[in-house]
Amino acid sequence: MPDASDGAAFFAENCTACHGSTGKGDGPLTAQLPVAPRDLTTLSRDNGGTFPTAQALSYVYGDPEQGHLARVMPEFADAMSLDLVPLEVDGVLTPTPRALAGLLFYLESIQQP
Template identity: 70%
Template sequence: MRTSIWSIMGSGLLTVGLVACTEELSMPDRTEGAAFFADNCVSCHGVRGHGDGPLAAGLPTTPSNLATLSRRNGGTFPDARALSYIYGDPMQAHLARVMPQFGGAMAEDLVPVEFDGIMTPTPRVLAGLLAYLESIQE
């Protein structure tokens, strides 16, 4: 297999860019995630994430109990799968989902988050939301 100098340089620049970003950026925490959850998720998932929000009864599908994600995943918080679903899983048509997809403008403010050993550019608000969701696991 032949590797061009341009692909090596591109990989190096991407790595340098990610390292520079991590040094300049403060990473979001569960507090930022809790604020996003309060603004966007409580109406369906409830204050504690149990799927019992005020709109839950009127939905065709019961919202997930977000406080048991780790338990339902063998004791490990499923961060990559949760992010994929929240952000908008490309394998799902948007009309097949009850939950809205969060994407668009939030993709302009990215932070590096490690998923399965790979640093992945992730919308800042969703990185904070993942930290919050992991903190409420029962």
Template identity: 70%
Template sequence: MPNRTDGRAFFADNCTSCHGSSGQGDGVMSEGLSVPPTDLTTLSRANGGTFPATRALAYIWGDPKQSHLARVMPQFAGAMADDLVPVKLDGVYTPTPRALAGLLTYLESIQR
């Protein structure tokens, strides 16, 4: 099962340019964006103290009704669907791309 270290590696490779190495939205690309990147360390605080895993996964995966051009953040669907692991979301084990399962674990660990 993917863990925090796996998620941190995915984050470093795919997210830091906008969200910064700490996840606070201060990456090198953040200044040029029309919508500032979310501070990923405050997702739980903004959700009543509970990490919103299902909502975070849905946003990271990508909204099928919007192309990546309709939002600033790219979608991470596609080839990831070939490597799934069960992740408990809202009490239900849900097939989730391995890379994103690790990313969720990492994101939950950086909440403040």
């Protein structure tokens, strides 16, 4: 099963250009984006103190309610879809791409009060 360190490696490779090395939304490409990247360290705080696993999973993987033209962040579904692990999401074991499970563990680990 992946852990937060696996997610940190994925984050460093795929997310820091926009979200910055600490996830605060201050990456080097921020000024070039039409919408400022989300501060990923406040996801739990903005969700009543609970990390929003299902929402984060859906958004990173590719939220079906928002097509690729409606969002700035790329979808990662194609890059992740073949290697699945069981992840508990809202009390249900959910087949989840290994890289995404690690990323979710990492994002949860960087939450600020």
